[in-house]
Amino acid sequence: xxxxxxxxxxxxxxxxxxxxxxxxxxxxxxxxxxxxxxxxxxxxxxxxxxxxxxxxxxxxxxxxxxxxxxxxxxxxxxxxxxxxxxxxxxxxxxxxxxxxxxxxxxxxxxxxxxxxxxxxxxxxxxxxxxxxxxxxxxxxxxxxxxxxxxxxxxxxxxxxxxxxxx
Numbered sequence: 001x002x003x004x005x006x007x008x009x010x011x012x013x014x015x016x017x018x019x020x021x022x023x024x025x026x027x028x029x030x031x032x033x034x035x036x037x038x039x040x041x042x043x044x045x046x047x048x049x050x051x052x053x054x055x056x057x058x059x060x061x062x063x064x065x066x067x068x069x070x071x072x073x074x075x076x077x078x079x080x081x082x083x084x085x086x087x088x089x090x091x092x093x094x095x096x097x098x099x100x101x102x103x104x105x106x107x108x109x110x111x112x113x114x115x116x117x118x119x120x121x122x123x124x125x126x127x128x129x130x131x132x133x134x135x136x137x138x139x140x141x142x143x144x145x146x147x148x149x150x151x152x153x154x155x156x157x158x159x160x161x162x163x164x165x166x
Contacts, residue, residue, distance in 0.1 A: 056116040057109045
């Protein structure tokens with residue numbers, strides 16, 4: 001059998017530790033215990049770390065042991081901490097799990113800069129159309145503002161010309 005403690009055994013040992021339990025609770029708050037147990041449970045084991053110079057990125061694949069399925073923002077945060085890169089430079093594109101297992105395989109790219117990420121990630125037609133719409137709406141709103149300003153100036157000019165005529 002493995003000599004290391006599992007999180008459940010560790011929790012039972014902590015809760016049944018009567019002699020120093022008051023001191024232990026005073027030193028370790030429940031939030032710290034939850035953090036320590038979550039840190040213990042969510043172990044990351046790096047399977048592949050490949051440097052792709054063409055795209056200026058690291059292609060990584062690793063396994064995470066967790067009770068629940070990890071989500072994309074959570075994994076971005078963990079990878080950012082692990083590789084000391086900002087979250088905006090990370091693209092997590094795949095999280096796979098097997099039924100009944102608590103081990104999940106995560107595939108991600110860690111780019112050198114945000115610009116490299118923008119160059120490499122291909123946008124869908126829906127995303128491109130949304131960007132076009134946003135640009136057109138901005139242009140139309142600017143044109144409407146200019147029209148309102150021009151109308152206001154024309155009214156001022158008419159009022160000044162009427163005032164001068166009188």
